[in-house]
Amino acid sequence: MPEKTVLTSAELAYINQLTSGPQTESGEARGGFQLDGGERANGLLLQLAAKANLTLDAELDDYCMSFPLQLTRDELQTIRLQLAPPTIYERGPVLRAWRLHLDEPLPLLSDNGDETALSVHELSPNGLLVDAGPQKAPKHLHVRLALPGETPFMIDARRVRVAEDGLAAYEVEQPHGKDAERIRSYLYEQHQRLHPELQPELPVDMLVDTPSHS
Structure with a gap:
């Protein structure tokens, strides 16, 4: 089985540049990444997202962060990828949630x-x-x-x-989706407060809320 792909701090800083666009006039959060991999690639990602939990994993010196990836499709069938608040793991003899x-x-x-x-x-x-x-x-x-x-x-x-x-x-017990995100978001903000050296690479505003689905 191949090793899990992770991102370095430099790659995370690059992602921050990509997600640092201005907010919309309506005050909506930043929209994440627009996917344009072609019909087959986009379709594969949508199938995977429907059946599995997709994540972006980042490895830092003392911590690991796992960002849930969320895919949305608008009325024009444009697919966007968004980062939800991460789960933070602390390195040590056993990797455990921070x-x-x-x-x-x-x-x-x-x-x-x-x-x-x-x-x-x-x-x-x-x-x-x-x-x-x-x-x-x-x-x-x-x-x-x-x-x-x-x-x-x-x-x-x-x-x-x-x-x-x-x-x-x-x-x-696993809270409902939005409640779980609220806990992770609060912990992420507090982790940045306690570790300001990470803030230039992992700002809170790189995360966006997922629109609710009816």
Whole structure:
């Protein structure tokens, strides 16, 4: 099986140049790449996108980033390729999703929006490190999470272990598409804040939202 193709930092900087065009008059996000590989090549990509998850993988010194690729086709049958917010992986003995240590814990909310005794101290695309307060950490969570500046969305998770400091680690069931993107986008922004040396190569505005399909 061939090795997976990855992009270097220099290649990512070139992609940034290609995606740094102005926004449209209507305020829409940048449109990504226009594909013009011919009818057969474009058709093959559309078939693959319909049956598999396509990604663009970038390898940096201490991190790997996997950008989901999304294909859209407009009324003129023009195909565009867009980059969604990436999953960030941290290098080490085991490659694992990068976890954000929150300076200010995020409270978990009940269905009616009230704060619970639970708060999130670490966040990853598929995991939470939760302080349950005086109560025992529940085996399952069905709560709402509000990222800073965002509306709350539902989180379902199961407890996988309890740490020595009393914090409990939870594995998050795969959230719905847009909610998963919101988590990845927030983590990506925070990763850039903590690692400004990467910002010239990986600006947040190179990512575009995918139009919703009816």
